[in-house]
Amino acid sequence: MKPSVTELISQYLQGDRLAGDKLFDYPEYQQKFKAIVAKYTRSNNLNQEDVAQTARLKVIQALKAGKYNPELGDFYHWALTVTRFAIIDLIRKSHRQTKVISLDQNIAGTDIPLGETVADDFNLLDTLEKVELVTKVRNIIDALDKRYPQRNYQQIFLAKIAGKTQKEIAHDLNITQSAISKRWQELILRITAEMQIIPEVISTPKTKKVNRSQVQW
Incomplete structure (x- = not known):
C-alpha cells in the first residue's frame, strides 16, 4: 500500500x-x-x-x-x-x-546619508516571510476580497507579490495610482486588524445621535 x-x-x-x-x-x-x-x-x-x-x-x-x-x-x-x-x-x-x-x-551639500531619508514604513511582505502566517494571511485576504469585492484586494495583493508597480496595477484595473495606493494601505490595515496586530482603524464610523436637549442653541 x-x-x-x-x-x-x-x-x-x-x-x-x-x-x-x-x-x-x-x-x-x-x-x-x-x-x-x-x-x-x-x-x-x-x-x-x-x-x-x-x-x-x-x-x-x-x-x-x-x-x-x-x-x-x-x-x-x-x-x-x-x-x-x-x-x-x-x-x-x-x-x-x-x-x-x-x-x-x-x-549633496549635507552630511545626511540618503538612506536616512527613506521612510521605514510597515512592510507587509516582511510579515509574510514568516511561513506560519502565510496561510492565515491568504485566508484573510480571500475573505476581505469577498466582503469588499469592488476594492479588488486579491488582485492588488497578487500583483504586489508579483513585483508590479502601482502604475502597472492601476493600468490593469483601469483606476488611478492614488486609488491603488489607498486600497493597498486599506488592505494592510484590514489584515493587521484581522490578525489583531493593531486595532481596527478603518471601520465605518457610526453617526452619534444627539438629543434635542443637548443641542447648543
Whole structure:
C-alpha cells in the first residue's frame, strides 16, 4: 500500500531519506516548483539552479523546524508557498544589495546619508516571510476580497507579490495610482486588524445621535 503524505513526512523526519525522496519527487509538486522558480528568475539577474537549491533548503528547514501544520492545509500547497516567499526574499535581498551604495551616499551639500531619508514604513511582505502566517494571511485576504469585492484586494495583493508597480496595477484595473495606493494601505490595515496586530482603524464610523436637549442653541 502506498504511504500517505503524512506517513512520508513522519518517516522523513525520523531520518528516512528514501521517504524524503518520495515526498519531494511527487510529479505535480515538481512541475509547479520548477514553474515558480522559472517565473521569478526570468526577469531577475539570479541563477535559476542556485535559486532552486536555496528554495528546496528553505522548505526542508521549515519542515524540520515544525513549521508545517497539517490542520492548515495540504503539504504541497504549503511547500510551494514556502518556495515562493523564499525566492521573493532572495530577489529583495538582491535588489537591496544593488542599491546599498547609493543609499549610503550623503545628500549633496549635507552630511545626511540618503538612506536616512527613506521612510521605514510597515512592510507587509516582511510579515509574510514568516511561513506560519502565510496561510492565515491568504485566508484573510480571500475573505476581505469577498466582503469588499469592488476594492479588488486579491488582485492588488497578487500583483504586489508579483513585483508590479502601482502604475502597472492601476493600468490593469483601469483606476488611478492614488486609488491603488489607498486600497493597498486599506488592505494592510484590514489584515493587521484581522490578525489583531493593531486595532481596527478603518471601520465605518457610526453617526452619534444627539438629543434635542443637548443641542447648543
